[in-house]
Amino acid sequence: MGTPIVTISRHIIDMERQFPEATGAFSAILQDIAFAAKLIAREVNMAGLVDILGGTDERNIHGEEVQKLDAWAHDVIFKALDHCGHLACMASEESEEFLPIPDKFRAGKYVLLYDPLDGSSNIEANISIGTIFSIHRKITEGERGTEQDCIQPGRDQVAAGYVVYGSSTMLVYTTGHGVHGFTLDPSIGEFLLSHPDMKIPKPGQRIYSVNEGYYSKWTSGQRAFVDHLKNADGSNPKPFSLRYTGSLVADFHRTLLYGGLFMYPGDSKHAEGKLRLLYEAAPLAFMAEQAGGRASTGEVDIRDVMPVSLHQRIPLYIGSKDCVDLAEEYLKQDVLIEAK
Ligand code: AHG
Ligand code: MN
Ligand code: MN
Numbered sequence: 001m002g003t004p005i006v007t008i009s010r011h012i013i014d015m016e017r018q019f020p021e022a023t024g025a026f027s028a029i030l031q032d033i034a035f036a037a038k039l040i041a042r043e044v045n046m047a048g049l050v051d052i053l054g055g056t057d058e059r060n061i062h063g064e065e066v067q068k069l070d071a072w073a074h075d076v077i078f079k080a081l082d083h084c085g086h087l088a089c090m091a092s093e094e095s096e097e098f099l100p101i102p103d104k105f106r107a108g109k110y111v112l113l114y115d116p117l118d119g120s121s122n123i124e125a126n127i128s129i130g131t132i133f134s135i136h137r138k139i140t141e142g143e144r145g146t147e148q149d150c151i152q153p154g155r156d157q158v159a160a161g162y163v164v165y166g167s168s169t170m171l172v173y174t175t176g177h178g179v180h181g182f183t184l185d186p187s188i189g190e191f192l193l194s195h196p197d198m199k200i201p202k203p204g205q206r207i208y209s210v211n212e213g214y215y216s217k218w219t220s221g222q223r224a225f226v227d228h229l230k231n232a233d234g235s236n237p238k239p240f241s242l243r244y245t246g247s248l249v250a251d252f253h254r255t256l257l258y259g260g261l262f263m264y265p266g267d268s269k270h271a272e273g274k275l276r277l278l279y280e281a282a283p284l285a286f287m288a289e290q291a292g293g294r295a296s297t298g299e300v301d302i303r304d305v306m307p308v309s310l311h312q313r314i315p316l317y318i319g320s321k322d323c324v325d326l327a328e329e330y331l332k333q334d335v336l337i338e339a340k
Pocket of ligand 1: 093115117118119120121211246247248249264274
């Protein structure tokens with residue numbers, strides 16, 4: 001038998017032993033997230049059977065229709081962690097305001113930010129969807145957390161991860177000591193270590209991932225870059241293949257395993273793109289860097305961006321380092337044009 005049978009609980013405890021800064025609090029938070037992931041996985045896998053699909057006819061703060069599963073997953077994660085005693089507060093894509101810990105529960109020294117369900121538009125098509133989370137330390141003095149504790153640069157994350165609900169359910173996380181992937185064995189309800197110390201392959205597969213439907217709204221640099229990748233301009237004897245699912249977690253998971261580049265650029269209608277910095281781009285950037293890759297806004301590292309608001313959007317280029325570097329080269333021409 002190859003890899004020893006390691007549950008996520010055992011793995012987190014072993015990590016805690018090796019790295020004193022990962023205190024028991026840390027392990028408890030990660031284990032509670034794994035528990036919430038099991039509940040969401042069960043619901044996602046039943047979604048076709050249980051009438052929890054279809055819009056809630058509510059709209060979230062971004063004006064997007066909230067699928068029942070989004071709102072439900074938001075609640076599951078909050079209720080699985082609000083009483084753990086290790087969080088000072090939380091923030092979620094599905095809540096305009098940050099989420100204080102109810103007074104009846106003890107507060108702790110960490111902050112959890114999360115996208116409870118990523119790829120919502122794919123729920124009814126049975127295409128993989130996911131959950132993304134980011135963990136910071138509380139930085140304000142008070143006992144209970146504030147919104148300020150949620151608005152921290154990606155460089156200061158202490159942990160990040162995602163769950164992908166696909167042909168199997170996987171939980172992938174980093175605490176700054178490598179990226180580790182666990183696959184849920186539903187027959188025993190355990191996440192088992194299946195992908196220890198994940199690294200983006202070098203060289204990566206020649207795959208680019210972007211919604212080409214927005215080509216007409218891209219900058220000239222973005223267009224030139226994609227034209228190069230697919231040899232539309234005759235500059236690339238080994239053109240890339242396009243893969244795009246519309247679920248960030250699924251596209252990132254493939255990029256982590258195969259290499260290549262995922263992009264969600266800004267455009268003439270949305271200069272900052274669509275994806276959120278704090279609970280989509282920053283956690284995935286932490287993992288990409290830990291796996292030997294990179295994540296950029298197209299100009300600077302995602303993890304160096306100083307956030308100003310909870311739900312701010314950011315352009316995202318993430319995956320194999322050489323691909324992200326090349327994207328930045330092409331996008332420099334936009335900066336030059338703007339400067340004129
Ligand atoms: P969410 O469901 O959390 O709002 O995220 C959806 C995001 C992301 O998962 C995906 O990469 C992107 O939306 C797809 O956007 P387009 O449909 O504009 O390509
Ligand atoms: Mn999302
Ligand atoms: Mn979401």
